[in-house]
Amino acid sequence: YTHATSPIRRYPDLVTQRILLAAALGHPGPYSPEELAATADHVNEHLDAERRAKAEFFKQRAHAETARQMETADFASLPYKQFARVLQFAVERGEAPAGLADDTARRLDARELQLREFASVYLYGGADFQPLRERMNRRLAREPQQAQSVLNVYLQDRLGGPVSNEANVRWTVEAEPAYEGPLFGAQVALVFDETRVESPKRLQRNKKDARNQAALALAAQLAGLPDLSSDAAAKPRADAPRKLLVDAAVNPAEAVQIYAARGVVDGLSWDFEVDGPSHERVFTCRGEGLLRSTGEHVAAEGRGPTKQAAKTAASLELRVVIEAGLALGETGSRSPA
Structure with missing residues (x-):
């Protein structure tokens, strides 16, 4: 599939029409495979540069508006979408204006803070957010089922797009026969850009809890916060062979x-x-x-x-x-x- 309807404004369309015209007239193709590949690479590079420049323009314009809101707004009165932009800008800048951390804490307590903003502050918040980040860490320890979502946000930030659970998130979940009673061990590793970061193994009575505790440990590690994850109490079996x-x-x-x-x-x-x-x-x-x-x-x-x-x-x-x-x-x- 290709497009060929606008040769005046799209050079690839002109190339396509030249190829079609040569074929219709029974002439040899005007381009060798190597020339076509080189042309495609050249066009794609320029299109990518144009997209990046346009995205940067709108990003800078949005940042300017957000900076204006940071200096003048009453954060508590901001609609959530505007508040989220202000918060993200402050986290990226590494400092928060007076009142922003307090309003973020208020929204956290009211269960208004959404995952994207929670994860941004938790993972990347600077000194102005440190007390709030420690509260978030304790909240996450009480609700460890949210930790996997925080890891997903971290990966999206590193990849700049969607996460592949097969390629980017590697789980190892196994029964632990060396201990009495049902016990499962879980570890999770995140893989991106030739980098691999992994959690310690966490032991729990079922697979779901083991995964949650492993994700909690890795989230705290990535955020540079105390690891509040835990293992279930377990007694080693005296007769268990080493696996x-x-x-x-x-x-x-x-x-x-x-x-x-x-x-x-x-x-x-x-x-x-x-x-x-x-x-x-x-x-x-x-x-x-x-x-x-x-x-x-x-x-x-x-x-x-x-x-x-x-x-x-x-x-x-x-x-x-x-x-x-x-x-x-x-x-x-x-x-x-």
Whole structure:
């Protein structure tokens, strides 16, 4: 699909019409594939620059109006939408005018403060908001089911758009047979721009509570606030064997990371290379490390159209190698990790 109806004002339309005219006349195409790719890249770069410039213009105009409201407005009288703009501007600027933190606290107590504004103050608020942020932290500890939503806002800010639960949010939730009674452990990791931040493992009597407490721990970590998450009281089973194998349902990349966290693999590292033209790139990922039990070097490579796809392919092979090493350890050919 393409458009071709406005060659006077859209250069891509002119290119399309030249191609169609040549085909209709039985002439060779006027552009080689390389020339078309270069033209498309050039046009897209200029369109992106134009969109950014327009967005920046309107952003600056909105900021000017918000700054005016900050200097003159009675915050309590502002409609919520205007209040939210003022609050966001103050958080980004790193300082709040007198009265704004108090009115934000009032709206918090009245349950008027919405998620976007709650998360902005909680995660990024400066010194003027510090007492309020500590109150928010205690509120979140009482209502830990909200913590996952705060993490989602944090990711949206880092990605500049929608969050993929598959690519950006990695959960590990497993039964903990080493403890008496039903007990589940949960960890969450956020992945963005080659960065990975993860929570400590939290133990609870059911999966939902374990996930909430893990999310609460990570939210506090990202905000630089005290970790008020908790583990359920649990008594270790005297006869429980140490668990090494990761559940089969865990995705390969996450499984390899868990093996590193459990001390099965030391020095885990990932390297990426990219080949091919911009419109048809092929990424290669190489993962490697050392099996702690034997010192054996383990490595695997994977390829794909994206970094994530390449890492998943490499992880799939690396997981097999690691688990083969564990299996050999259990049969006595190697000492167990």
